[in-house]
Amino acid sequence: MSLEKLIRHCKNQDREAQEQLYRLYAGKLFGLCLKYSDNQAQAEDSLQDGFLTIFAKISQYSNQGSFEGWMKRIVINTCLQKHRSQKLYEITNEENLAEEEVEIDDESVSLDYLLNLIQSLPDRYRQVFNLYVMEGFSHKEIAKMLNISEGTSKSNLSRARLSLKEKIEESQNTNNSAQSL
Numbered sequence: 001m002s003l004e005k006l007i008r009h010c011k012n013q014d015r016e017a018q019e020q021l022y023r024l025y026a027g028k029l030f031g032l033c034l035k036y037s038d039n040q041a042q043a044e045d046s047l048q049d050g051f052l053t054i055f056a057k058i059s060q061y062s063n064q065g066s067f068e069g070w071m072k073r074i075v076i077n078t079c080l081q082k083h084r085s086q087k088l089y090e091i092t093n094e095e096n097l098a099e100e101e102v103e104i105d106d107e108s109v110s111l112d113y114l115l116n117l118i119q120s121l122p123d124r125y126r127q128v129f130n131l132y133v134m135e136g137f138s139h140k141e142i143a144k145m146l147n148i149s150e151g152t153s154k155s156n157l158s159r160a161r162l163s164l165k166e167k168i169e170e171s172q173n174t175n176n177s178a179q180s181l
Helices: 003-011 015-035 039-061 067-084 109-121 123-134 139-146 150-180
Strands: none
Touching: 003 015, 003 039, 015 039, 015 067, 015 109, 015 123, 039 067, 067 139, 109 123, 109 150, 123 139, 123 150, 139 150
């Protein structure tokens, strides 16, 4: 069944079409949920809630733009909803922010290791980092999504980058020390 036909059937509350849509996109959207969740159980809950919202609002999708992009935005917002009411974001003076450049030796740092480092960041840093770096949202969009100021978004991104830089450098120093023994 084509995607357009599948969407049309989902708009008519066809359970089989909904199940097919779920099977088609659950894996990709679950990976997205993991980026914004503290653990796998929370990601699973967010995925479930995200699909409930997708099915409830699918009639609002007007076949304009990417359907997958539309679903991703819903899932990201679902994941972030639980964090909006918490005071997770630190407000700092924007003038003190510096862009952190992170030099990575591709041979000593694996993608899995980098993803684990990102996942280990505090929620406020991980969310802003993922939204800005991985999803390409602007600080203005992030500020609106998380109900924070643009300066807070920039600050949390800067601190996330600094934290990642420190952990990568520590790992590389440890590896270099082990090799010299």
